[in-house]
Amino acid sequence: MPSVSLKTKGTTLLLCLISFTLGLFLNSFPSYGNRFFPVERQVNVAPVSRVVSENTRKGHLANETEIGAPTPDLMIRSGKSPVVGPSLFEDDDNKKDKEVVVYADTPISNKNDSHVNDKVTFDNKSAPIKNGQTKTVNKAQSLLRTGGRYSITATQLLNKAIGFISPDVRASFANKTGMKYDKSKSAIMWSNTMNAQKKWAVLKDGMRQLGYEQRLPTIICLGLKKAGTTAFLYYLVKHPQISRALLDEVHYFSIDYGRGIDYYRSRMGFSTAMMLQFEKSPSYFVFDDVPQRMLKDLPASVKFVVCVRDPLERTISDFRHEYELKLNRKRSRAAGETPVTQAKHFVETIIDSNDRVDPSSGFIIESLYSKHFKNWLKSFPRDRFYILSQERVKKDLYTELKNVEKFLDLEPFYERSMFYYNEQRHAPCMHSGCPPTSTPGFLPKAALSPAILRKLRDFFRPYNREFEELTQMNFSWTNL
Numbered sequence: 128m129p130s131v132s133l134k135t136k137g138t139t140l141l142l143c144l145i146s147f148t149l150g151l152f153l154n155s156f157p158s159y160g161n162r163f164f165p166v167e168r169q170v171n172v173a174p175v176s177r178v179v180s181e182n183t184r185k186g187h188l189a190n191e192t193e194i195g196a197p198t199p200d201l202m203i204r205s206g207k208s209p210v211v212g213p214s215l216f217e218d219d220d221n222k223k224d225k226e227v228v229v230y231a232d233t234p235i236s237n238k239n240d241s242h243v244n245d246k247v248t249f250d251n252k253s254a255p256i257k258n259g260q261t262k263t264v265n266k267a268q269s270l271l272r273t274g275g276r277y278s279i280t281a282t283q284l285l286n287k288a289i290g291f292i293s294p295d296v297r298a299s300f301a302n303k304t305g306m307k308y309d310k311s312k313s314a315i316m317w318s319n320t321m322n323a324q325k326k327w328a329v330l331k332d333g334m335r336q337l338g339y340e341q342r343l344p345t346i347i348c349l350g351l352k353k354a355g356t357t358a359f360l361y362y363l364v365k366h367p368q369i370s371r372a373l374l375d376e377v378h379y380f381s382i383d384y385g386r387g388i389d390y391y392r393s394r395m396g397f398s399t400a401m402m403l404q405f406e407k408s409p410s411y412f413v414f415d416d417v418p419q420r421m422l423k424d425l426p427a428s429v430k431f432v433v434c435v436r437d438p439l440e441r442t443i444s445d446f447r448h449e450y451e452l453k454l455n456r457k458r459s460r461a462a463g464e465t466p467v468t469q470a471k472h473f474v475e476t477i478i479d480s481n482d483r484v485d486p487s488s489g490f491i492i493e494s495l496y497s498k499h500f501k502n503w504l505k506s507f508p509r510d511r512f513y514i515l516s517q518e519r520v521k522k523d524l525y526t527e528l529k530n531v532e533k534f535l536d537l538e539p540f541y542e543r544s545m546f547y548y549n550e551q552r553h554a555p556c557m558h559s560g561c562p563p564t565s566t567p568g569f570l571p572k573a574a575l576s577p578a579i580l581r582k583l584r585d586f587f588r589p590y591n592r593e594f595e596e597l598t599q600m601n602f603s604w605t606n607l
């Protein structure tokens with residue numbers, strides 16, 4: 128008996144030693160992008176309520192070719208609902224315990240990226256998740272190596288980063304690093320043997336030598352959704368001291384916080400210490416946790432721009448936007464939709480069974496500006512916010528941008544002669560171009576009855592007045 132026991136102990140010791148050595152060996156490889164010992168990252172599928180907005184945004188992104196957004200690698204569906212998801216038309220509470228199906232529309236195969244070399248089709252893999260929880264879905268890992276809800280490959284991200292570097296800085300970078308440079312195309316000529324990771328390393332190093340780094344933002348547009356944020360991004364990044372994020376919307380502090388600050392920084396453009404790093408994510412203003420998270424993680428000097436608009440108009444625009452997503456942005460699926468049917472859908476969504484404005488509707492909650500702003504004022508003083516009203520932008524964009532310049536201590540750049548009012552768009556443009564649109568806009572605007580309009584006006588008025596008090600500003604829509 129004792130000899131058997133000793134033998135067992137010896138075997139156990141030997142096994143321990145082997146596994147310890149193997150562990151050390153494996154850990155000596157980098158966890159990212161190693162093809163032989165891939166250390167799989169966990170992909171946390173968002174809680175169902177978040178999946179819905181992620182899902183709609185993925186659809187949004189896939190169709191947003193006008194602003195150069197990449198096709199998403201991964202889409203998330205809920206149950207048997209349409210591709211662009213169950214939409215925000217359902218109450219979050221009803222989504223408890225629903226099944227989500229995570230799948231990739233197309234296999235991912237990018238030969239230039241060692242870390243996404245593996246072809247993965249991910250059909251019908253279902254992951255039951257509960258509201259408020261996350262669950263790991265193993266097979267999706269290789270799809271999301273570059274991480275984040277706007278999952279793009281390292282090559283795509285690199286192309287964006289280079290695209291946002293001015294041609295003269297690009298030329299200096301090539302000069303500094305000895306890279307070949309095609310002057311006629313202002314293009315860096317990478318060697319065919321370099322994979323995306325290597326290119327990123329060279330880019331970061333060369334840019335650092337020129338004084339450029341990927342820095343955390345000190346100026347953020349917090350929203351609001353449908354209040355002209357796309358146009359504001361367009362005008363602001365024309366300023367030479369502003370460096371934009373690599374994605375049009377990052378949604379890190381609201382939806383992707385679990386990815387960590389390095390992920391967030393990797394989504395920023397290259398800027399010098401004299402520049403301001405900017406990003407906009409319209410979800411930030413209405414997510415309760417965002418102010419505290421920003422207070423903890425961002426430079427102390429961070430400032431915010433809040434785009435606002437008549438809350439009634441915002442709600443109608445938001446509804447149309449979401450309804451177009453519900454129709455998968457397909458004009459053909461809108462056959463039969465008229466201003467009257469849209470009004471009917473709208474009323475069914477925001478008016479409750481007691482014939483009152485439903486205060487739990489997401490469309491309504493998002494328009495209660497004072498409710499959200501009070502939350503922000505718990506973390507940041509009033510003077511950190513520039514409130515940009517869409518109505519003022521439409522009337523006199525130049526003056527608003529000059530005010531923003533002052534608020535951000537930027538060098539004077541904007542001149543009145545840069546702008547004109549585009550009658551067809553009913554919005555201001557720059558002579559160098561017009562902002563892209565954020566919605567296809569094929570659905571007719573809901574023709575709401577005077578009674579519904581009155582009901583909504585009465586509902587929003589106290590919140591509008593409170594917002595005026597909090598901001599110490601006047602808005603044309605407050606007392607309507």
Ligand SMILES: Nc1ncnc2c1ncn2[C@@H]1O[C@H](COP(=O)(O)OS(=O)(=O)O)[C@@H](OP(=O)(O)O)[C@H]1O
Binds near residue numbers: 356520554566
């Ligand atoms: N130049 C300019 N200035 C101000 N506002 C403009 C401008 N151009 C467009 N728009 C209107 O802005 C609405 C879309 O807002 P967002 O870009 O914030 O939408 S999104 O949240 O990014 O989807 C959207 O409103 P609706 O047309 O009512 O839907 C746009 O028409």
